[in-house]
Amino acid sequence: MQINLERFRKYLDGFKMYVEMMSETALLDLQANKFFMSQEGYKHSIYNKAQSILDYKNWSTADIGTGSISRKVNLAINASENLVFKQQRIHFKNKINDNPKLAEQVLYNIYCSNKDSESFDEAVNFFGGKYDLIAYLFFIKDDQKYLPISSSNFDKRFALLNIPLKTSRNCSSSNYFAFINCIEQLRKLMEAHYGFNISLLDSHSVIWQLTLADEFVSQMEEKNADALLSNEVNDLIHQKGFQASGYSGKPKKQATPIHTNGHKVYPRNRFAALNALFIANNTCEIESSHKSFIRKNSDVKYMEPHHLVPMAHSDKFSVSLDVEENIICLCSNCHNEIHYGKNAKELIAQLYEKRKDMLKRVGINISLEELLLMY
Ligand SMILES: [Zn+2]
Numbered sequence: 001m002q003i004n005l006e007r008f009r010k011y012l013d014g015f016k017m018y019v020e021m022m023s024e025t026a027l028l029d030l031q032a033n034k035f036f037m038s039q040e041g042y043k044h045s046i047y048n049k050a051q052s053i054l055d056y057k058n059w060s061t062a063d064i065g066t067g068s069i070s071r072k073v074n075l076a077i078n079a080s081e082n083l084v085f086k087q088q089r090i091h092f093k094n095k096i097n098d099n100p101k102l103a104e105q106v107l108y109n110i111y112c113s114n115k116d117s118e119s120f121d122e123a124v125n126f127f128g129g130k131y132d133l134i135a136y137l138f139f140i141k142d143d144q145k146y147l148p149i150s151s152s153n154f155d156k157r158f159a160l161l162n163i164p165l166k167t168s169r170n171c172s173s174s175n176y177f178a179f180i181n182c183i184e185q186l187r188k189l190m191e192a193h194y195g196f197n198i199s200l201l202d203s204h205s206v207i208w209q210l211t212l213a214d215e216f217v218s219q220m221e222e223k224n225a226d227a228l229l230s231n232e233v234n235d236l237i238h239q240k241g242f243q244a245s246g247y248s249g250k251p252k253k254q255a256t257p258i259h260t261n262g263h264k265v266y267p268r269n270r271f272a273a274l275n276a277l278f279i280a281n282n283t284c285e286i287e288s289s290h291k292s293f294i295r296k297n298s299d300v301k302y303m304e305p306h307h308l309v310p311m312a313h314s315d316k317f318s319v320s321l322d323v324e325e326n327i328i329c330l331c332s333n334c335h336n337e338i339h340y341g342k343n344a345k346e347l348i349a350q351l352y353e354k355r356k357d358m359l360k361r362v363g364i365n366i367s368l369e370e371l372l373l374m375y
């Protein structure tokens with residue numbers, strides 16, 4: 001299987017960090033982790049519930065045509081929560097009503113035959129290419145061998161890992177078993193990376209959560225880099241003789257990124273940050289009346305530099321984002337709000353309105369919508 005291993009490991013590290021932050025415990029086992037289970041544990045409950053409803057080990061060919069098989073499967077589908085879309089549940093019922101006897105034969109074959117590929121394709125012929133539905137029917141048969149699917153969402157995650165598998169509108173036995181095989185390969189890589197056992201279903205959940213965790217980590221990194229920069233600026237301010245100069249109004253070349261543990265980091269210039277604070281007169285650019293304190297060893301008010309277009313997105317631009325035009329002077333409270341607040345969008349929009357023309361002048365072309373997606 002082709003996969004971008006470096007990126008996968010980075011995502012796994014990010015996921016671990018994310019889960020550990022949210023659960024405030026070291027990640028030593030997925031099913032013992034309260035946060036992970038609060039997010040993904042419901043799939044285990046659905047599985048157990050559906051298994052007891054189905055009770056397919058006690059089915060016999062004599063049940064076909066009695067209605068008891070489709071009744072049980074229908075109940076098990078009603079327990080599926082978000083794993084099967086509502087339209088697909090309705091579709092299932094309609095198909096059963098159209099041809100009750102054949103429906104039960106198809107369902108019987110899924111649960112009581114060992115011919116996975118044949119019974120999958122039979123189900124596709126009977127129910128149509130309803131991927132969520134048919135994958136769910138298999139998943140509740142045995143969660144060690146089969147998985148539910150949300151095809152377009154998994155395709156997005158596979159694309160992030162450079163895996164060329166497309167499941168969307170591709171409902172067939174060969175595609176489904178390629179999907180399971182792919183998650184199985186990722187499961188093995190995950191176990192080797194983390195050093196503990198992971199079930200097939202939990203690997204599926206980790207892949208599902210990877211993009212969320214990745215976003216979280218890049219936000220954390222951005223805030224950490226800001227904090228480091230604040231420290232450096234603090235040291236600089238103590239050295240007498242700093243003269244602020246205004247905005248240059250000219251694009252600046254990007255600095256060469258530094259690679260540390262597989263992460264690419266663009267260095268931040270502390271003079272540019274300091275200059276930006278002084279251009280703003282060391283007052284908060286959200287609201288100049290915002291209070292702060294006076295720094296130790298100098299008479300300058302404490303403020304924090306913040307890159308409006310986050311440095312982590314430097315790759316999307318041909319010019320440097322580390323320019324005064326893109327650096328905002330914020331009080332600690334507004335700075336935290338912009339990174340962690342519910343109201344952050346409004347602050348970002350307000351600052352964007354103020355800076356958009358200046359950004360354009362230094363070659364940073366970005367719409368508000370694009371900017372909001374970066375936070
Ligand atoms: Zn910031």
Ligand SMILES: [Zn+2]
Binds near residue numbers: 287290331332
């Ligand atoms: Zn403020």
